[in-house]
Amino acid sequence: MPLRQVVTGQGDAHCSSSRALTDSAEKFMKILVTGSSGFIGARLCQAWSNRGAEVVGTYGSSPSLVPSGVARVALDVKDPVAVTTAVGQCRPDVVIHCAAFASLQGCEDDHQEAEACNRDGSRHVASAAKQVGAAMIYLSTDLVFDGSRGWYVDAETPQPACRYGATKYEGEKAVLAECPEACILRLSWVYGTSANEHRCSAECMIDTLGRGRRVTLFTDEFRTPVLVDDVVGIVEAVALARVAGTFHVSGPRRISRYEFGLLCTKAFALSEESIVPASGSTTASLRPKDCSLVFSSRLRQLPCECRDPAEGLSYMASSRRRAKQD
Ligand SMILES: NC(=O)c1ccc[n+]([C@@H]2O[C@H](COP(=O)([O-])OP(=O)(O)OC[C@H]3O[C@@H](n4cnc5c(N)ncnc54)[C@H](OP(=O)(O)O)[C@@H]3O)[C@@H](O)[C@H]2O)c1
Numbered sequence: 001m002p003l004r005q006v007v008t009g010q011g012d013a014h015c016s017s018s019r020a021l022t023d024s025a026e027k028f029m030k031i032l033v034t035g036s037s038g039f040i041g042a043r044l045c046q047a048w049s050n051r052g053a054e055v056v057g058t059y060g061s062s063p064s065l066v067p068s069g070v071a072r073v074a075l076d077v078k079d080p081v082a083v084t085t086a087v088g089q090c091r092p093d094v095v096i097h098c099a100a101f102a103s104l105q106g107c108e109d110d111h112q113e114a115e116a117c118n119r120d121g122s123r124h125v126a127s128a129a130k131q132v133g134a135a136m137i138y139l140s141t142d143l144v145f146d147g148s149r150g151w152y153v154d155a156e157t158p159q160p161a162c163r164y165g166a167t168k169y170e171g172e173k174a175v176l177a178e179c180p181e182a183c184i185l186r187l188s189w190v191y192g193t194s195a196n197e198h199r200c201s202a203e204c205m206i207d208t209l210g211r212g213r214r215v216t217l218f219t220d221e222f223r224t225p226v227l228v229d230d231v232v233g234i235v236e237a238v239a240l241a242r243v244a245g246t247f248h249v250s251g252p253r254r255i256s257r258y259e260f261g262l263l264c265t266k267a268f269a270l271s272e273e274s275i276v277p278a279s280g281s282t283t284a285s286l287r288p289k290d291c292s293l294v295f296s297s298r299l300r301q302l303p304c305e306c307r308d309p310a311e312g313l314s315y316m317a318s319s320r321r322r323a324k325q326d
Contacts, residue, residue: 029053031239032092032134034077034125035099037065040139040187040228042195044096045070047232056090060099065196075099077121087128094239095129096137097122097175100168104143104286107164114167122171126178135242136175136182137235142223142250144169144186147288150222154186154248154296162286172246181244185234188250188293191260191309192228193316193323200228205261209270217257218280222290224250225260227312230305237302247296251306254292260309267313 031048035041036057042065045057049069057066058075066072075086077099087095100118101107107114122138129136143165144158160166175182191202199207202225205215226249234249255263261275280287295306307315 029094029239030056030090030092031094031096032056032058032087032090033070033096033098034058034075035060035097036067036070036072037062037196037198038098038100038102039194039198039200040190040231041096041098042067042198043192043228043232044098044235046195047236051236056092058086058099062198065198067195077125078116080120080124080127083121083124084128084131087125087132087134091132092129092134094135094137095125096139096235096239097125098139099125100139100171102164104162104164107167108162108286111163111167114163115170118164118167119170119174123174123178126175126182129182130179135239136179137239138172138175138182138184139235140172140184140186140246141165141168142186142188142248142291142293143288144172145288145291147291150254150290150292151294152248152292153294154246154298161288164286165288183238183243184246185231185238185249186246186293187226187231188248188291189223189225190228190231191225191312191316193319194228202260202264206264206268206270209265209274210268212274214274214276215261216276216278217261219256219258219277220289221257221280221287222254222292223257223260224252224254224292224295225309225312226251226306227309227315229315230307230312233304234299234302234306237304238299241302243298243302245298247299248293249299249306250293250295251309251312252295253308254290255309263310263313267310267317 037059057070146161
């Protein structure tokens with residue numbers, strides 16, 4: 001499948017052709033990643049840097065978590081002037097907006113900060129990207145849905161049940177208002193190996209189990225987990241193809257947190273008995289019950305894949321073993 005294939009998304013989505021790339025230009029691309037000190041942002045920076053692209057990574061408060069080889073820039077996305085200045089000075093070909101106030105409880109406790117960062121910050125980033133003619137990619141979330149039904153498709157209208165999901169959805173709308181040709185990727189729960197200490201919840205769980213401790217996981221909270229390496233591949237593919245629209249990025253299996261935990265014990269040779277099943281419905285959980293996403297049929301046309309969690313976890317375990325041997 002050619003990398004430069006053009007794919008259009010739902011509604012009025014279209015492909016930006018103003019700064020179309022050639023095969024050889026890929027190496028000379030300039031990428032700006034907001035939230036490059038975070039779990040996904042750091043992995044994206046590493047991947048683009050390894051491809052030979054020039055990468056500028058912005059961070060909020062943790063410069064040391066931005067991967068080496070990446071030009072670091074301090075940037076609070078809530079500050080519109082700072083965002084315009086940073087993007088204007090960098091003049092990237094592609095902006096990948098990962099920065100977010102991503103704590104569910106934090107967003108409930110400080111709604112104003114959540115709106116300022118996730119909605120207004122996203123608007124500032126999209127507006128700045130538009131001004132320099134850069135392609136805009138925004139990472140959104142499965143939590144824009146209320147989780148009452150599951151298996152949501154790209155075209156479904158979000159109905160967020162938590163403030164994090166609501167402000168991320170507001171962010172989607174703000175991005176599209178500024179930049180109608182933006183690409184919005186709604187990610188399912190992402191797991192995998194982090195590039196820094198900003199570890200994902202699956203890694204934390206695996207480490208806890210590895211220390212011989214027990215972990216309690218919900219049997220009635222469902223997601224379609226996706227490996228971070230597959231997210232990285234999809235972001236690369238949409239950036240190169242200049243895909244526009246709103247798309248769901250998810251693994252192929254709808255699975256409870258508990259079942260995911262059991263798969264982790266298999267992949268990492270840990271004790272199954274350490275996983276304690278529990279029902280989320282008995283707790284005052286903020287987490288929607290079933291936010292499973294159907295992987296976008298339009299993204300299937302690109303050269304990218306999302307692995308089953310059993311395969312993804314086994315890949316994660318073998319990469320970890322290799323890293324320890326090196
Ligand atoms: N991880 C998942 O399972 C998942 C699932 C669905 C969607 N997503 C979305 O994917 C994106 C990346 O997620 P992640 O897991 O990598 O998040 P993360 O690890 O929590 O990282 C968040 C990043 O945002 C930065 N940040 C926070 N507030 C900021 C501000 N006001 N200005 C500038 N930067 C700020 C942080 O910088 P410092 O740490 O330097 O302060 C950090 O680099 C987010 O948009 C999230 O909504 C993630």
